[in-house]
Amino acid sequence: MLKPVIMAGGSGTRLWPLSRGNYPKQFLALAGNNSMLQQTLQRLEGLEHQAPLVICNEEHRFLAAEQIRQLGLKDSAIVLEPFGRNTAPAVALAAIQAMQADGDATLLVMAADHVFADVKALQEVINQAEQLAETGAMVTFGITPTQAETGYGYIQQGSAVSHGGFKVARFVEKPNAELAAEYLDAGDYLWNSGIFVFKASRYLEELQQYRPDIYQACQAAMQQQTPDLDFIRIDEAAFANCPSESIDYAVMEKTDAAVVIPLSAGWNDVGGFAALWQILDKDDNGNVCRGDVVCQSTRNSLIHSSDKLVATVGVEDLVIVNTKDAVLVAHKDQTQQVKNIVEALKAEDRSEVSFHREVYRPWGKYDSIDHGSRFQVKRITVKPGAKLSVQMHHHRAEHWIVVSGTAKVTINDTEQYLTENQSVYIPITAVHALENPGKVELELIEVQSGSYLGEDDIVRFEDRYGRA
Template sequence: MIVPVILCGGSGTRLWPQSRQAYPKQFLSLTSENSMFQETLLRLDGVEHAEPIIVCNAQHRFIVSEQLRQMDLQAGAIVLEPLARNTAPAISLAAQKALELHDDPVLLVLAADHLISDLEPFFLAIDRAKTLADSGFMVTFGITPQKPETGYGYIYAGNRIDDHSFKIDSFKEKPDYATACEYVDSGDYFWNSGMFMFKASVFRQQLADFAPVIAASADLAFKNSESDSHFIHVDETAFAACPDESVDNAVMELTEQGAIIPLDAGWSDVGSWDALWEALDKDENSNVVKGEAITLDTKGCYISSERSLIATAGLENLVIVESDDSILVAHKDSAQSVKAIVKTLDSQGGSKHKVHRKVFRPWGHYDSIDAGKRFQVKRICVKPGHRLSLQMHHHRAEHWIVVKGTALITRGEETELLTENQSTYIPVGVKHRLENPGKVNLEIIEVQSGSYLQEDDIVRFDDIYGRTD
């Protein structure tokens, strides 16, 4: 039995301003109409497998469940990491859940944010990897390098196991350009894809042998987890004791059972804007254009617009990305430096590296369309049959105006139905709730006024999604 394990913990900082902490790249539609996460799930249609186990950050749990719902797909489990601890602890949690559900299955560990454009070689490599995994090997998929690349780690292939696989000799960190050229010219090195295949029991034993603190802490965190109908909430205290370590460093670099299956399937981790430009179809001037743009004498550029017309003239090899509240302009050769921009934003204490203007919630989303010193205006959309928590604010009052659909309003001890063009007022300190009892999206304009307008001024009394913050 193959159990896919989809790791959704990446932050995607090099794809800012589209990728942000609250909505990172794996949940964005970058290479197709589907998100990267959804494409990873759909890719599994060519593999005989059990329902996948999803491991994600707790703050992304409703994004994961919504994107599964959109594709009418089911997960075997959605395991929530209370904080980021890298891939070794994450896979340990998934392995424990897989052993609960199945009799020592083979785990196919995939990142949620990779692109694979040629599926037949991918499926063939999985078949070959499963044969090795059934024999006790811990398999990684090594990408046949297409060029010297300094943004990826490499794996040096050792002796042959069979016609299609090698023992792992060693892992190499991201090299400089001259070293990368040597690796590629030798033909003995592969890009480290971060995709793996091994039996759950083999992984757990090897993790206990080489990283006993991770194994013990992850075991305890899973043992003390709490489950509801949708999610497995891992114990935060125990999980925090896990060292922050990748599965490569914790196990794969140390095990004697490591194997590598070469893979040439149009793979990319789409980790930066230049990588995304390389992966997508281009026009006659080698431009990738998404959204509304006019390009005059412009070549080799990645241009993306969400709201505005972008007009260019006389440009070459640039990245221009306009999001709802930020604009990035960079040379493609400097695409790796976007991570430093995010670090600067973080040091300045702002929020534009964390959230978009449009923020998704389990009940729908809101868009902050205007703000001043003592006011804020939001456009709120509530999905049919969903409702916000019963809540109260200490520092702000709210005016709600219905622009589409029907709203069921709770205000104190009163309830009322509002329809299009009707409005209501929620005073400071009054318990209230907004609900959509209809069959179409409810859209309202919310005008907040008060001395403090941040999202942490919410006291929740009841929430159908189990949120406390």
């Protein structure tokens, strides 16, 4: 039976400012009401499979857990990578975990940030791949190309095998425009999708043969597992010794068992805003408009506004993205260069690279409304039954004003309850906690004042979410 493995790492820098380091594209609802991770999990419906296994970065663990919970998937496990080491180690962790928990399962490895227009066609190919994997094949899916694309790697088909598959003749890197046109004309080249189906033991055998250093590091990391809520933590020190490598370079390009199955299912990896524009519904002028947008004499553009009115007049082929703290304006043909903006912001140590103004936490979220040299104002939302850590601050005092709901506040072992329009003051160094004991969301305004207002001025004494 299939064991789905969902790769939910990655940063999605080409979709900044929507996608950011601490809230990347796989957790965003870019092509529907659900996030891309949720849509990936929903594509499994109708397939016979075991509980999915999600691989994600440490800093995204609560995002992944909450989105899985929203789908009602109670048995899914989440393996946490202390740091990214590319796809070959990530799949190795999944294969080892599957062997330990489920025996020699057949892994279906999928990225969490892809889109498929035809789920039925995808599932048919998955069933074919599962049968091939039972024979020992290392199966990947090749997307039937629709244009001479330079943004994808390619797979050349070799001789035909059973169940609609072909031996892999070779993998090729992203080509220039001339080579891409030649591949399209040849008819035996497919886009490399990054989807795989193989037995867990088979992958580990191949990895041990071709990259024993990765295999050994991942085995060592998985020997010291620490269960933590919905998460599986691995040995950080052991995983630090693991080389970073893609599954293509580490295994698929070396093995003689590689098989590719052509797939035509409306696939898109949403690698940038131009790709996002392609897959979304458009108006009569070819525009994709999200949020409060008014267009006049505007054509073939993507305009997205998160919190304010955006109006356009007399423009064409633009991408305009407005968030609470950043605005991007780019020509649609140049959106792959957005990653260069992100690199420039990183060099300036700008927080907008990693954080939105609205930041999600396991207990809820906060929105940084205003700030100055010695003050900061946040709107805090706490989920019913949730509690912030018991903590203190060395450099700031806080004033909380309840807007809606009921707050249970503890300050130096003294408990009190606050409701709408009531407030409380927390002095510097006071040990305090905030909890929502009610059935509806708690919303409050927090005013911080002091000489230092950074998020690292938090000393936690107790935390139900396992944060340090």
